[in-house]
Amino acid sequence: MENKKFFLLIFILMILPVIIFFSTKNFFQGGYILSSFYKIIFLFPLFFGIFIEKNTLKKSLFQDFNFKRFRKNFFVLLGLGIFLALIYFLAFLAFKDFISLGEITSGLKDSISLNTTNLIFIGAYIIFINSLLEEYFWRGFVFKKLFSSIKPLQAYLFSGIAFSFHHVMFYYNWFSPLFFILVTLGLVFYAMIMNFIFQKYKDLFSCWFIHIFADIAQIGIGFFIFMNV
Numbered sequence: 001m002e003n004k005k006f007f008l009l010i011f012i013l014m015i016l017p018v019i020i021f022f023s024t025k026n027f028f029q030g031g032y033i034l035s036s037f038y039k040i041i042f043l044f045p046l047f048f049g050i051f052i053e054k055n056t057l058k059k060s061l062f063q064d065f066n067f068k069r070f071r072k073n074f075f076v077l078l079g080l081g082i083f084l085a086l087i088y089f090l091a092f093l094a095f096k097d098f099i100s101l102g103e104i105t106s107g108l109k110d111s112i113s114l115n116t117t118n119l120i121f122i123g124a125y126i127i128f129i130n131s132l133l134e135e136y137f138w139r140g141f142v143f144k145k146l147f148s149s150i151k152p153l154q155a156y157l158f159s160g161i162a163f164s165f166h167h168v169m170f171y172y173n174w175f176s177p178l179f180f181i182l183v184t185l186g187l188v189f190y191a192m193i194m195n196f197i198f199q200k201y202k203d204l205f206s207c208w209f210i211h212i213f214a215d216i217a218q219i220g221i222g223f224f225i226f227m228n229v
Contacts, residue, residue: 003149010142014162017041018169042133045141064140064198070205077197077206081213084193088217091186092224095179101225104174108222116226123219131211138163138191139198139207147199156192163191190214 017038024037049060070077108114114122142162146155164187175183198207 042137066203069203081210085213085217127215135207160188160191
């Protein structure tokens with residue numbers, strides 16, 4: 001696929017989830033499931049592999065998963081996952097006094113109907129399923145295609161910015177401008193680290209494994225917020 005057409009495709013994939021998310025939020029009341037309908041975009045690589053690249057279903061699903069490489073590097077990945085999760089959680093503890101936890105709680109209740117009752121079930125989905133979908137899409141498709149089409153640094157930056165843009169729709173009104181910038185830059189940096197891991201190990205199991213730890217920290221922060229507001 002030509003570079004210009006691919007960039008246009010990525011731009012559409014960035015914008016469409018935002019449109020779907022706010023459409024379901026403003027016109028329907030379906031809780032977390034309906035508000036997550038935009039995540040159907042994460043399955044686009046499957047469509048792309050089958051109908052554009054003419055791959056088999058099996059290859060489109062599993063070509064970037066290599067369990068042997070994951071097993072070989074398990075302890076390195078385990079250490080890195082724990083390290084990044086600790087940074088995430090410690091950063092929250094360091095800055096929580098500068099953040100309006102009440103606004104975050106209200107925002108989560110309003111945007112995805114999150115509460116103490118369903119947090120554990122939604123948390124399990126986010127940790128194990130959503131993390132897999134994100135890695136399949138962002139590393140296995142967006143970054144991989146960009147890395148083969150443009151300069152490496154551009155691929156890292158563009159995919160990192162695109163990754164952060166997908167998350168902005170949840171927190172755009174939670175923070176002051178300064179913290180909004182810091183959180184967004186943190187997401188870009190995190191995405192670039194995950195890009196590096198994918199490029200180094202050529203394996204989505206590795207990326208998924210590390211992402212799980214980050215989401216465990218995220219859900220742990222969620223429990224902390226809901227228990228203390």
